[in-house]
Amino acid sequence: MIKVVSGWLLAAVSGAFKVAKADEHSGAARAGLGRHVARLNDLPSTTYIFFNPEEAAFIEAAVARLIPTDEQWGGAFEAGVPNYMDKQLAGAWGAGERLYRSGPWYPGTPEQGYQLPFTPGELF
Numbered sequence: 001m002i003k004v005v006s007g008w009l010l011a012a013v014s015g016a017f018k019v020a021k022a023d024e025h026s027g028a029a030r031a032g033l034g035r036h037v038a039r040l041n042d043l044p045s046t047t048y049i050f051f052n053p054e055e056a057a058f059i060e061a062a063v064a065r066l067i068p069t070d071e072q073w074g075g076a077f078e079a080g081v082p083n084y085m086d087k088q089l090a091g092a093w094g095a096g097e098r099l100y101r102s103g104p105w106y107p108g109t110p111e112q113g114y115q116l117p118f119t120p121g122e123l124f
Contacts, residue, residue: 046083050090050121059085094121 048056059082067076076082088094096119108115116123 046080046086048082048086050086050094051082056082056086089121089124094124095119096121 046056051059060077063076063081063085067079067081069075069078092098099119101117101119103117105115105117
């Protein structure tokens with residue numbers, strides 16, 4: 001039973017992917033995205049949890065500059081990147097809940113990756 005269901009599911013997912021891939025550059029797909037971006041623009045401004053107003057203004061300007069809106073697609077600001085960053089820094093990731101934080105804090109090498117005693121929220 002599991003093999004039949006998993007085979008059917010795999011076929012359905014791969015078929016859906018092929019249809020989506022074939023349609024991704026069509027005018028219908030772009031028009032659909034345009035409607036979603038228009039709805040995002042109608043939403044109220046984000047209430048930030050982690051960023052203060054000055055930091056939020058900087059982050060909004062930075063992401064809009066790094067990934068701007070063009071004729072076909074919305075940019076990072078329209079995609080909600082500042083909101084995503086704020087929620088990540090205010091949540092478990094920003095608090096470093098899954099990081100080892102019990103030292104000892106010896107100088108590391110670049111190959112060892114992150115070696116500081118700070119959480120992501122404390123760094124940013």
